[in-house]
Amino acid sequence: MAGPTRIAFLASETASAEGALDRLTAQYGQCAPEQAEVIVALGGDGFMLQTLHATQGFDLPVYGMNCGTIGFLMNEYHEDGLADRLAAAEEEIINPLRLKATRPDGTVVEALAINEVSLLRAGPQAAKLRISVDGKVRLEELVCDGALVATPAGSTAYNYSAHGQILPIGSDVLALTAVAPFRPRRWRGALLPKRATVTIEVLEPAKRPVMTEGDSRGAGVVSKVEIRSEATIRHRILFDPGHGLEERLCREQFL
Template identity: 55%
Template sequence: MKFNTIAITAAMHDEAQAAEARLKARYAHVPPEEASVIVALGGDGFMLQTLHAFMEKGTPIFGMNRGSVGFLMNGYTDDGLMERLARAEPINLRPLHMTVEDIHGRHHEALAINEVSLLRDTGFAAKISIHVDGVMRMEEMICDGVLVATPAGSTAYNNAVHGPILPLGAELLALTPISAFRPRHWRGALLPQNARVTFDVLDADRRRVRAGADFNEVRDVARVSVAVNGTVSPTLLFDPEHNLEERIIKEQFVP
């Protein structure tokens, strides 16, 4: 792939800022709004912020890890940036669209690249019912919460709460409970990528629940609906020898 103009952005911590200064001294660059590709320096959190910021514009993003986890990032080096960009392979992501009605009757919307999650917001356990494509699948789950994860996000929070890791080409969503008390042994479900999942919060005034789409959060939710968004598809760029599909497969064999 050939890019005419690049932008270089970085997280605010020292390691990322120092890398940004070195790269800007070596390579011609423009503001992110004018670039044909964005080089993002940081960890997965900063990558998610950058993807959200430029999702509508559709600018491809090449990340280099100057953070902690860096699952969505390539390895970092000062050398050969333009050659790496020319060889990079694209991965097109399909974010989730979250719509929320809160207990005050207000409506909210947000996009999620990793997951949409519901979490209890008081000392009471949450009580949540689940519909899939309009069909009641669970009348009441007593839990700390529940989430829907994309394949790209299945290795993040979803995996931390023992949800399955999904290959990018699986065209599936992971529906995963978070510390479910009843039904005690329910481990979640795999759903078609085109499924619409609706959560109703039971006793929502007393058992307060918040909903998050990546880092965008809504409190006091009554109903949350989740489906794949069909209008935007952010693009990540990876070194051929270090692509996301391969990383997801390798992650399933980590002891």
């Protein structure tokens, strides 16, 4: 099967990615995203997330090549045979999280996050959070440095660093994970159905302020955040055969 010929190359602002951009566009040409068949992102995982957010409206597959430091969502960088690699690539579909954050002054901010939505203390004292799932209070008070809800694609990122569980990409599960929990002691979080709506309320917000982020993009200090999977939005990520997210998530657990 012939590979795509209309490729939109996008690169991070690092020297290695920009150099790769020059060489690849000289070899394969350059196409605007709105006219392309596929997007090739050159950088690391952070740039892949930026690319997915920026090109969401095009419904195009995105193939990443690692010019960064982590590259969990990226393929190995090789310049030759790109058309054949794109033709053989396997597609993974992921849905982002939608967060609806209410600030102390009553204003509401909405955003999307592909990896995770996190709430973190914004002052010297530990946060106090109340956690509800589908309108039912499940944890009356969590004293901690923060909490996060992660997708399977993001379960090896901040969630894993906070000792959350790694999720298979097709599991239809979300990870709810505490960051440095103090009370309840050693609370390890929960696995929730993908269809669940998680509401996290900030207790004593004036004394113990909390800020929220989606994929490390800040939404400011908040009093309440509602988080749910957004099934109407699909991100299409391409991987070389045998190196997709399923394999990477499995391999990560046996390192």
